[in-house]
Amino acid sequence: MTDLAHIRNFCIVAHVDHGKSTLADRFLLHTKTIEERTFHDQILDAMDLEQERGITIKSHPVRMRYDADNGEVYEFNLIDTPGHVDFSYEVSRSLAACEGAILLVDAAQGVQAQTMANVNLAIKQNLTIVPVINKVDLPAANLPMCMEQFEELLAIPSEEVLQVSAKTGLGVRELLEAVIQRIPPPKPTSDRLQALIFDSVYDVYRGVVTYVRIVNGSIKPGDHIKFFATSLDTDVKEVGFFSPGMKPSDSLSAGEVGYVITAIKTPTDISVGDTITHVLNPADEPLPGFQKISPMVFSGVYPIDTADYEALKFNIAKLRLNDSAFVAQPESSIALGAGFRCGFLGLLHMDVVQERLTREYNMDLILTYPSVIYHVFLKNGTMKEIDNPLYMPDPSTIDHVEEPMIKAQIISPSTYMGNIMNLVLDKRGVCLRTETVDKLHVMITARMPLHEIVLDFYDKLKTCTRGYGSMDYDPDGYEPAPTVKLEILVNGEPVDAFASICHADRAVARARMICERLSEAIPPQMFKIAIQGAIGGKIIAREDVRQLRKNVLAKCYGGDITRKRKLLDKQREGKKRMKEIGNVNIPQEAFVAVLRSNDEN
Numbered sequence: 253m254t255d256l257a258h259i260r261n262f263c264i265v266a267h268v269d270h271g272k273s274t275l276a277d278r279f280l281l282h283t284k285t286i287e288e289r290t291f292h293d294q295i296l297d298a299m300d301l302e303q304e305r306g307i308t309i310k311s312h313p314v315r316m317r318y319d320a321d322n323g324e325v326y327e328f329n330l331i332d333t334p335g336h337v338d339f340s341y342e343v344s345r346s347l348a349a350c351e352g353a354i355l356l357v358d359a360a361q362g363v364q365a366q367t368m369a370n371v372n373l374a375i376k377q378n379l380t381i382v383p384v385i386n387k388v389d390l391p392a393a394n395l396p397m398c399m400e401q402f403e404e405l406l407a408i409p410s411e412e413v414l415q416v417s418a419k420t421g422l423g424v425r426e427l428l429e430a431v432i433q434r435i436p437p438p439k440p441t442s443d444r445l446q447a448l449i450f451d452s453v454y455d456v457y458r459g460v461v462t463y464v465r466i467v468n469g470s471i472k473p474g475d476h477i478k479f480f481a482t483s484l485d486t487d488v489k490e491v492g493f494f495s496p497g498m499k500p501s502d503s504l505s506a507g508e509v510g511y512v513i514t515a516i517k518t519p520t521d522i523s524v525g526d527t528i529t530h531v532l533n534p535a536d537e538p539l540p541g542f543q544k545i546s547p548m549v550f551s552g553v554y555p556i557d558t559a560d561y562e563a564l565k566f567n568i569a570k571l572r573l574n575d576s577a578f579v580a581q582p583e584s585s586i587a588l589g590a591g592f593r594c595g596f597l598g599l600l601h602m603d604v605v606q607e608r609l610t611r612e613y614n615m616d617l618i619l620t621y622p623s624v625i626y627h628v629f630l631k632n633g634t635m636k637e638i639d640n641p642l643y644m645p646d647p648s649t650i651d652h653v654e655e656p657m658i659k660a661q662i663i664s665p666s667t668y669m670g671n672i673m674n675l676v677l678d679k680r681g682v683c684l685r686t687e688t689v690d691k692l693h694v695m696i697t698a699r700m701p702l703h704e705i706v707l708d709f710y711d712k713l714k715t716c717t718r719g720y721g722s723m724d725y726d727p728d729g730y731e732p733a734p735t736v737k738l739e740i741l742v743n744g745e746p747v748d749a750f751a752s753i754c755h756a757d758r759a760v761a762r763a764r765m766i767c768e769r770l771s772e773a774i775p776p777q778m779f780k781i782a783i784q785g786a787i788g789g790k791i792i793a794r795e796d797v798r799q800l801r802k803n804v805l806a807k808c809y810g811g812d813i814t815r816k817r818k819l820l821d822k823q824r825e826g827k828k829r830m831k832e833i834g835n836v837n838i839p840q841e842a843f844v845a846v847l848r849s850n851d852e853n
Contacts, residue, residue, distance in 0.1 A: 256438055256439075256440070256506065256507050258324065258325065258327060258437070259326070259329070259437055259438055259507045259508065260326060260327070260328050260329070260352070260431055260432060260435050260437065261329045261349065261350045261351050261352070261438060261465070261509060262350050262351065262352040262353060262382075262431060262435050263330065263331040263346045263347060263349075263350045263353050263354070264330070264353070264354045264356055265347075265353050265354070265355055265356070265367075265370035265373075266355065266356035266367060266370065267357075267361075267364035267366040267367045267370075267722060268364075268366065268722075270357060270358040270361070270364075270367075270387075271356060271358065271386040271387060271418045271419075274386075274419060275354070275356060275384075275386065275416070275418035275424075277418070278418045278424050279316060279328070279330060279424070279428070280496065282318075282421070282425065282428065283316040283317060283328070283428075285314065285315075285317070285495055285496065313329065313463060313494050313509050314329075314330050314331075314494045315327065315328070315329055315330075315493040315494060315508075315510070316328040316329075316330060316495075318428055318432075320428075320432055321429060326432055327508075328431065329350075329493075329508065329509040331346040331350065331509070344373055344377075347373055347374055347377045347379060348377065348448060348465070349448060349450045349509060350377075350465075351379060351435055351436050351437070351438060352379050352380040352381070352382060352431070352434065352436070353370075353374045353379045353380070353381055353382070354382045354384055355367070355370070355371060355374070355382065355383050355384065356384050356386050357383070357384070357385050357386065357401075357402070358386060358387050359385050359386060359387045359393035359394065359395060359398055359415075360390050360393055360394060361720070362394070362397050362401050362689075363401040363402070363663070364663055364722035365661050365662060365663045365695075365722040365723050365724035366722060367406075368661065369661075380434055380435050380436060381408070382414070382427070382430055382431065382434050382435065383402055383406070383412055383413045383414070384413070384414045384427060385398050385399075385413055385414070385415050385416070386417065386418055387417060387418070387419070388416065388417050388422065388423070389417040389422060395415070397690055397691075397693075398413075400690045401690055401693070404689060404690065405689060414426060414427050414430055437507065438467075438506060438507030440467065440507065441468060442468040442469065442535065443468065443469055444469050444529065444530070444533055444534065444535040445466075445468065445469030445471055445477070445528065445529045445533075445535065446466075446469060446527055446528075446535045446538075447467065447471060447504075447512070447527065447529075448465045448467055448527060448539045449462050449464055449522065449524055449525065449526045449527070450463055450464070451524060452524060455513075458489075458513055459513070459515070459517040460513075460514070460516045460517065460518075460522050461498075461511050461512075461513055462511060462512045462514070462522055463510075463511055464509070464511065464528060465508075465509050466504050466505060466507065467506065468506055469505075469506060469529075469535075470503050470504060470505040471488060471491055471503065471504050471512060471528070472488065472491060472502060472503035472504075473488050473489060473490055473491060473502075474487065474488060475487070476488075476530065476531045476532065477512075477514070477528050477529065477530055477531060478530075478534065479521075479522065479523075479526050479528060480529065481523050481526040481527075481538070482521060482526070484516070484521055485531050486515045486516055487514065487515055488512060488514055489515060490512075490513040491503060491510060491511070491512050491513075492504075492510055492511055493508070493509065493510035493511070494509075512528065520572075526538070527539045547577070547578075547579050547595025547597060548595075548596070548597055548624065548656075548706065548727075549595070549597070549599060549601075549622045549623070549624060549706045550593060550594065550595050550596070550622065550623050550624065550625070550639040550640070551593075551594055551596070551602060551619050551622045551623070552583060552585065552588070552591055552592070552594070552619065552640070552749070553568075553580070553591055553592045553593075553594045553606075553609075553617055553618075553619055553620075554585065554589060554591030554592075554617065554618045554619075554620070555589075555591065555615060555616065555617060555618075556616040556617065556618055557616065558589040558590065560615060560616070561589070561590045561591070563615065564591070564592070564615055564617075567609060567615060568592060568609070571605065571608060571609065571612075577596075577601070578594065578601070578605055579594065579595040580592040580593070580594045580595070581593050583640070585748050585749055586747075586748055588618060588620075593639070596622075598706060599622065599710075600710075602619070602622060606619055618749075620749055621750070621752045622706055623639055623641065623703070623752060623753055624639065624655070624702045624703050625637050625638070625639045625656060626638045626639070626653055626654065626655055626735060626753060627653070627654040627655075627730050628650060629651045629652050630649050630650060631649055631650070631651045632649075641737050641751040641752050641753045642748050642751060644737040644753060647737075652732050653732070653733060653734075654730035654731060654732050654733065655701050655702070655703060655730065655731060655733040655735060656701070656702040656703075656729075657699055657701055657702065657727075657728045657729055657730065658699070658700055658701075658702050658705065658725040658727055658728055659684075659698070659725065659728040660681075660698050660699075660700060660725040661695060661696075661697055661723070661724050661725070662695070662696045662697075662698065662713065662721060662722070663693060663694075663695050663696075663721070663722050664693065664694060664717045664720055664721035664722070665692055665693055665694075665717070666688070666692060666693060666694040668716060668717040668718070668720065669686070669696065671716035671717065672696055672713065672716065672717065672721065673696070675709070675712055675713060675716055676696075676698045676700060679700055679701070679704035679705065679709055680700065680704055680755065681698045681699060681704070682699050683696055683698050684697045684698060684699055699728060701731075701755075703753075703754075703755075705725065709723075710723060733755060734755065734756040734757075735754065735755055735756065736753070736754065736755075736756050736759050736787045736788075737752075737753055738751065738752050738753070738754050738762060738785060738786075739751050739785070739786045740766055740770070740783065740784070740785055740786075741782075741783070741784040741785075741786055741791075742770070742774075742781065742782075743781050744782070744784075750770075759785075759787055759792060760785075760793060762785075763786075763792050763793035764785070766785060766793075767783045767784065767795040768795055770795070770797075771783055771795035771797050774797045776797060776798050776799060777797065777799060780796055780797070780798065781796065781797040781799075782794060782795075783795045783796070783797065
């Protein structure tokens with residue numbers, strides 16, 4: 253067991269693609285936690301999805317032993333964190349398990365929007381920040397710009413900033429020494445066990461594996477423990493740490509980070525942010541945990557084969573254990589059958605959850621059009637929160653509707669300022685202020701509807717700034733807006749899966765886009781089918797699916813024109829009668845064509 257003075261718990265925070273995972277790799281090699289022959293890039297990013305996209309989705313803890321320059325051996329508990337705004341919840345959970353944070357900034361790109369958001373999270377948790385400029389070996393590195401941004405935006409003196417290259421290993425030793433000097437060791441306040449659950453995963457053979465930071469006391473196999481939130485008690489089967497794989501140990505003591513395996517097999521019995529304590533000598537109160545986060549974007553998730561519903565239900569429960577920011581509740585649709593209404597932190601989060609359900613659990617899914625929570629005020633004085641267009645009240649009973657707003661901070665080279673302002677205006681936003689960051693960069697603060705940014709705002713921002721723009725946002729209340737429920741009718745029947753809530757000014761364009769896509773995706777039927785977009789009872793767009801026609805004139809050669817007209821009229825009557833009793837079978841591809849499209853016209 254390592255004494256407390258020789259333990260350091262820290263995480264790496266930064267914007268997307270500033271080199272967090274590469275620096276973590278370098279630490280593992282430098283401390284000989286992993287051997288050169290078993291090493292590969294992004295070794296802590298265990299998911300295929302993380303490796304492919306080059307992004308960190310989950311936080312990954314690892315324990316390292318470091319031989320310091322003073323001749324003593326230190327135990328480092330490192331947690332590698334995600335950088336994208338949709339995964340800021342993972343960052344806040346990781347910070348709760350640490351005493352310090354390495355703040356990483358790309359030497360070529362400088363301070364970005366998410367960098368500032370992560371710094372603010374760390375300051376709120378009273379963590380010690382170690383500022384670092386990474387990629388100093390790049391030809392495009394601009395160190396004076398980065399130093400100026402540290403001082404101007406983050407109020408960090410330039411003398412405290414370290415310079416490293418995670419790729420080549422330059423300055424890594426000095427950074428590890430700075431971790432010892434600057435980040436304080438853990439300070440337990442009691443002998444009674446208090447362990448913070450900051451993550452958990454589901455193992456098919458061993459049940460729920462809980463990731464913990466031991467704040468006070470110690471835990472070992474055989475202990476009888478309980479969870480504060482659920483009052484559930486159980487026995488500990490195994491404890492251990494990550495190096496980077498799971499390594500069992502005799503016990504985990506105050507200040508250490510590791511895992512606990514109990515007899516619990518049900519994923520929903522453990523909640524992230526809960527506190528573990530002993531049954532016989534319990535702590536008086538749970539640890540403060542961390543802020544509970546609310547989903548921002550909602551979408552229906554349905555299995556393509558309705559027989560897979562039970563499998564989807566179980567797999568969503570397992571995934572929620574691993575990603576507590578993801579929420580789900582059962583719902584049913586006339587067109588798509590039984591499924592779930594799921595809440596996500598953003599569109600990338602939604603995309604990642606869908607990919608994980610598809611890959612890790614082998615599910616074939618359809619996701620409905622994403623929406624946000626609207627406040628619908630009725631004429632009788634009551635207010636309803638609506639996240640599903642199916643539950644939108646009758647327009648005659650609605651007094652007004654309020655939509656959620658966000659305040660965004662966008663950092664970009666000043667040459668693209670005009671493009672960004674045009675994009676914000678196009679998305680019904682307002683630019684509140686602009687601030688000069690340094691000679692080259694500007695920070696724009698804008699207020700926009702959340703619905704406008706969840707779809708494609710981030711992609712368009714990257715396009716109009718040639719990849720140099722970055723954005724972070726926070727919820728900023730609600731504001732009245734002229735929103736309407738857009739319905740799509742196929743052969744006069746509304747299809748609930750295509751319904752959406754949208755702004756009155758954008759409804760016609762959206763209705764036309766969906767009608768066009770459906771007319772291409774639905775195969776020709778025996779009679780002509782009308783696909784219509786409607787608001788209330790008013791039709792605002794229409795496309796037709798062509799009918800299959802038999803050539804009834806083939807046998808009619810020669811003779812008077814009236815013979816041909818008689819045959820055509822007879823066919824037309826038959827088509828009309830068929831249409832009265834005909835049902836349109838909408839193929840799965842049609843749902844996919846409309847619902848998986850992220851581009852808003």
